[in-house]
Amino acid sequence: MSAVHLQIDGPIAQIVLDNPAKLNAFTPEMLAALEAHCTTLERAGGVLGVIVRSEGDRAFCAGADIKAWAGLSPFDFARHWVREGHRIFDRLARLSKPTIAVIHAPAFGGGLELAAACDIRVMAPSATLALPEAQVGIVPGWSGTQRLARLIPEPVLKEMALFGRRLDAARAHGLGFVAEVADDPLAMAESIAARLAHASPRAVEVAKYQIHAGVGEDRAAMIEALGGGMIGASADRAEGVAAFAEKRKPIFPAS
Structure with missing residues (x-):
């Protein structure tokens, strides 16, 4: 043990x-x-x-x-x-x-x-x-x-x-x-x-990533994690996944 x-x-x-x-x-x-x-x-x-x-x-x-x-x-x-x-x-x-x-x-x-x-x-x-x-x-x-x-x-x-x-x-x-x-x-x-x-777990996690990116603690991974989280919460991700599953071209909104 x-x-x-x-x-x-x-x-x-x-x-x-x-x-x-x-x-x-x-x-x-x-x-x-x-x-x-x-x-x-x-x-x-x-x-x-x-x-x-x-x-x-x-x-x-x-x-x-x-x-x-x-x-x-x-x-x-x-x-x-x-x-x-x-x-x-x-x-x-x-x-x-x-x-x-x-x-x-x-x-x-x-x-x-x-x-x-x-x-x-x-x-x-x-x-x-x-x-x-x-x-x-x-x-x-x-x-x-x-x-x-x-x-x-x-x-x-x-x-x-x-x-x-x-x-x-x-x-x-x-x-x-x-x-x-x-x-x-x-x-x-x-x-x-x-x-x-009493704090948002998501906000705490993102704040830790931001601080680490700022001081150089695995900056590249932290920046990509923040970017991945941002795009992952967007309608574009949902549309891209749906289009892939339906074997069609995705239609992404302009804004």
């Missing part, structure tokens, strides 16, 4: 990392489960938002399980571990439903990249953020130097990635990377997510 669970109970789903003995560090099986859960959520009717959290008191996520990649050849490390992890985190980032990361404890390396892939983040006062990859002879590989560069000022990101400096909750909040700092971050995240019940 995977150590990443999906809980759907009402309009707010939860993705839960449940490998506290290893500080919720990602294994290949956990990455595969995360990707599968994203696919399930994309097609889950009635789900308005997603909370990403983890079990255990010691870490939100310590990143990638070193034992899972230490024995890989350089080519396999780049081709499989880095590229597949990057693709799966992108899948989470581009989920059509809003996502909230609950950082109740340290989020290091891939754990910070996981939180960055969510739309907003809620953090406990004692939690910290770090990119310690250089200390083990590697570099961030799951968007730590790319997506994070859009979310954290360049000098701060360099402090973390080059010098190993940790970012505390107060500074992360001041930089806008964290939406709220709360003693009970899960309760805060649930309170924020509850507001989705």
Whole structure:
């Protein structure tokens, strides 16, 4: 059984990392489960938002399980571990439903990249953020130097990635990377997510697409999704489908 669970109970789903003995560090099986859960959520009717959290008191996520990649050849490390992890985190980032990361404890390396892939983040006062990859002879590989560069000022990101400096909750909040700092971050995240019940799911989804197109998060796909939605709601689409089914030429109105 995977150590990443999906809980759907009402309009707010939860993705839960449940490998506290290893500080919720990602294994290949956990990455595969995360990707599968994203696919399930994309097609889950009635789900308005997603909370990403983890079990255990010691870490939100310590990143990638070193034992899972230490024995890989350089080519396999780049081709499989880095590229597949990057693709799966992108899948989470581009989920059509809003996502909230609950950082109740340290989020290091891939754990910070996981939180960055969510739309907003809620953090406990004692939690910290770090990119310690250089200390083990590697570099961030799951968007730590790319997506994070859009979310954290360049000098701060360099402090973390080059010098190993940790970012505390107060500074992360001041930089806008964290939406709220709360003693009970899960309760805060649930309170924020509850507001989705009073918003149009379609409007929320389109707004997320627009923002992603604006900041460069898979801009090409977001623009085409917006265009597809616009034409899909038009009379032209209905006429084109009907004409195809009836084996005739379509008659599109001029306006």
